[in-house]
Amino acid sequence: MSEQFSRRDFLKLAGVGAATTAILTGCGPASRYVKREPYMQMPEYNYNGQSTYYATTCRECAAGCGLIVRTVQGRAIKTEGNANNPLNLGKTCARGQATLHGLYNPDRVTDPIKRSSRGGDSTQTMDWDAALQVVAEALKNNKPEEIAFLMGMAPDHLFDLVTDLAKATGMNSPVRFGALGMFEARATLSKAVENLFGGPGLPFFDIGGAQVVFSFGANFLETWLSPVSYTRGFAGLREALTKQRGKFVQFESRMSQTGGKADEWVPLRPGTEALVALAIGKLASEIRGGAMPRAFADVNPLDVASKSGIKLETLEHLAGMFANSTGALAIPGGAALGQTNGLAVAEAVLALNALSNNFGKPGGVYLSALAPNQTEHQRPASTQEMREFIQKMFDGKIKVLFVHGVNPLFELPTSLEFGGASKTVSQIISFATFPDETAREADYIFPDHHGLESWGYQRVATGSAQPVLSGAQPVVSPYYNTRATADVLIAAAQLAGGKFADALPFKDEVEFLQSKVSSLMNEADGSISGPDLPTFMAYFQQHGGFWKLSDGRGVPNAADVLNRNLSAGEAEFAGEGEFYFVPFVSPTLAEAGANKPWLQELPDPTTTVMWNTWVEINPETARELGLEDDDVVSIISEAGELEVPVYRYPAIRPDTIAIPFGQGHTAYGRYATSMDENGNVIARGVNPADLLGQHYNEAGDLAFAGMKVKIKKTGRKQPLSRLESIMGVYGVGLGEEH
């Protein structure tokens, strides 16, 4: 029989055998039993199977929201808002929720690393003693003025530490940058406040107390300044139970998530925001009667109507709305400021508030409170200041660059050539928690803990009436062989000796923190106080920080705002294309969310697209160009070219296109990147910053919304994953390929 035993019969029998084995082993002890490890020494406040909660501060953006993290047996399970923190009052945004996917991200930097060649894959794991030696020698063997720190907008305690170190040793003061700050145009806001009110500061807009809110491009429900706090303000505006429901008007060329909530969405031609604000000011002044304020005198509403594309009747109607309200508020922000005339826009819009005389009043404009241990207004570097920093690198004035909390190769526009400049720096040391683009180009990565494993504090820059210093403490012990950057610097400074050791005479990060907050110990107006430092620090950790009990907001000195000459110029646009280009920060991903898988899977609030980048084009324009959804087009600006699939977006001007910022990573872990057919890591989506040329406004912020671009068809298709029906926005466009 054996000679006729065919291969097929053998396979049949083998199959039966395999199934039997699978069934037997599948029920066997190996699959049924798990291993459980007890605590070596159980913390006394822990109980088996019960959660322990720790107060700390969210590090997903620089706003400084307080968190309460639920932990079970040493693992962080869930983040909740800290209900006591005056900034967020127990609430979080999506990014705060997903911070755990950063903590337990499979692609973290696990050990100190030496890279054989920049940008290469070949790395060598070091031990921390050797790493400290590298940092110490970098400090010791270079002239102080050749050492530079590039830091993110959080955390503040590390910034303070480096600032102290720099002051004492003559090193360059740390430069702070973040893409959010760039897209918020913080420098412009700050400069406008300085010009109008006499001193720099960050304005705070009390939306919750207002009756009518006019927002010129401010995406305050998304990523702008302090989204959780402003969302609460928005809810207050809409609160119809106790007062009349407030009205909200948004002026922008592409409907943002914020604009989607507006009662009236006014699409204007990009660049005419200042004109529109002044025209509304003029028309409203006419309705109010009395002398025409100097600020609005020169503008011609009819002219503005034709330039901006807003009908004169609409302008008059809006001006009536603004003039007849007892609580009108005007907010400048977002893309409106990121144009060559951004400062004029900010000033014109802020001046509108003088009409309703709401400065320092509920529902009006305030100056944000300085944090408890802060003496003067701080802001991150403007893009122009970054350009100067990069020029210094090009000039060979920087020999050692330390990078922490920021990813300039991704966050800065390519046209600034940070990549090229970094080649002239002899040593780059990154403290990145994740293997991002900049860490890939660094000689060493000495990974910092994740924010939830870290000590620290963050000054709340805006969003809370009370001055707040949000405190951070580790909620879990470090998962990997990482070390707090503050500890690394303190230890390295001791090793370097001399003035470095004198500058940081601390045992560790915690002792440094204590030295920075000890002055708050006996503040009469404080949320907590303690008879001695250990007691105070215990409260500081337990409550998630320190805040004052009284309102610390400043009243802008707006005496002669209306008597000023306000510039009514239009923005200039760079490039030859026929489309205005609006890059906007993805509301769910922001600048550093792309490596968290659940943030990738959150649908974009306006388009419902997940996991990729798209370009928004008005359906009518798309029809004229013969484009359908998912058609890949090439977007060409003076600075670069990108290929990206089309999303036909019904709420964008026909002469404008928009691309979200947040994707397009070429490094930063498996969720932020993608893979081609051969298994090579490629970018997931595109980075619109690649299209941005170097054009600035008067305050030094990048005119990121000041580009004109061309569209070219590629003939290819790339289906976008979207939560809404693939049948498209109006139930049309169901192509054959679906």
Added chain:
Amino acid sequence: MTTDYKISEMKMSEEQTGKWGMVIDQDICTGCQACVAACAMENNVTFVGEVDSGYGRSMHWIRIERFWEGEYPEVKMTSNQPMLCQQCGHATCEPVCPAFATVHSQAEQLNLQVYNRCVGTRYCANNCPYQVRAFNWRDYQRPEPLPNQFNPDVTVRRKGVMEKCTFCIQRIHKAQDKAKSEGREVVDGEFTTACAQACPANAITFGRVDDPKSLVSQMARAHGHGVKHLEELGTLPNVTYLKGG
């Protein structure tokens, strides 16, 4: 042993008011997705990746719907509409389940999804007018150390199982257990669902709808413009939407 479950004595669900309910204020919902992320973190909801989400297989237990009205320039985005299991008093998903995996909880008046009974026919999802059920098409990978984040109070679902919003029943049980151990009743506002807890606008309110004094009952009454979606189907949903504007 035989058990008399006394079904005849139980009131039919049509006659019952629900127990737990929600009021969602669409006018202040900003569509920020914080609830979606919070729900995913609380309930071990898996992410499915770009390809599967493109096929409509994403597992969101709550999603925020937005629709367009009109055409440019008179285009308007309708109020954001968070859509989640409505915990119907008379649910259309329940009678079609051949495995009794989708059953009505008599104790909590919720629609349950019993994972260990589910055989994956997907009849319930097809019969749900709100389209809020999600099916595990695969064993989706969550590479180490991501599973460290799993909430131990919630089952981790595997391939072939239907799942949906539970009104954070683990939190209901925890609050009830705590109240019972302290010899009292659960107080209104003592706990809430993950979505309501995270919502920066406070657009979601959760509580007892059978208690007229609870905040959720008061809100449903006070606004006067609360609607229940697809009520005409007789589903007796327990989520009230306050329409915007």
Added chain:
Amino acid sequence: MIKRIFDWLKQPLGLIAVGIAFLSLFSLAAYGLYTTQQSPEQPIQFPHQTHIAFGIQCLYCHPGASSGPAAGLPSQAKCWGCHNQIAKTQTSALLAPLKDAVLSGTPIQWVPVAQVPDFVQFNHRAHIAAGKNCEDCHGDMSKVTIAQNPQVFNMGWCLNCHVESAGDDHEKLVKLSDCGTCHY
């Protein structure tokens, strides 16, 4: 081919061969089933009966049972609290793994014996509060070394007790027989 095999199997010799094959398959399956019901290999042959004989209460080492869902394993510090005062700990081969683990600071990898599937949410506290004693489910620990399950923890066994304890209380019966009480 297959037909020829069947013809051969119909002969007496073939029938005997079928019988032997069937028997060996059956015993293999039985053995497989048997192994699944065995207590697992533990890192330490922990004698429950010795500890109970010293008068140590269950809740001393498993305090979570009265206050929360999980009874929990004692921390090694708790073991050592007594054992470092016991001379035998230094010499006993049985206790050597404990000594090694504590002194080297490595966790002992216990294998839980009493466990329910992932899709069951069990809460010890409610059961203790309802007047159940540990031995009602876990058996008499004063008679065993490594814990053994006196019964299979399956749903029928759970529900029987739930229904019994509800008695005539209708509301309690509804609660205790509700799917959502244990499965979510």
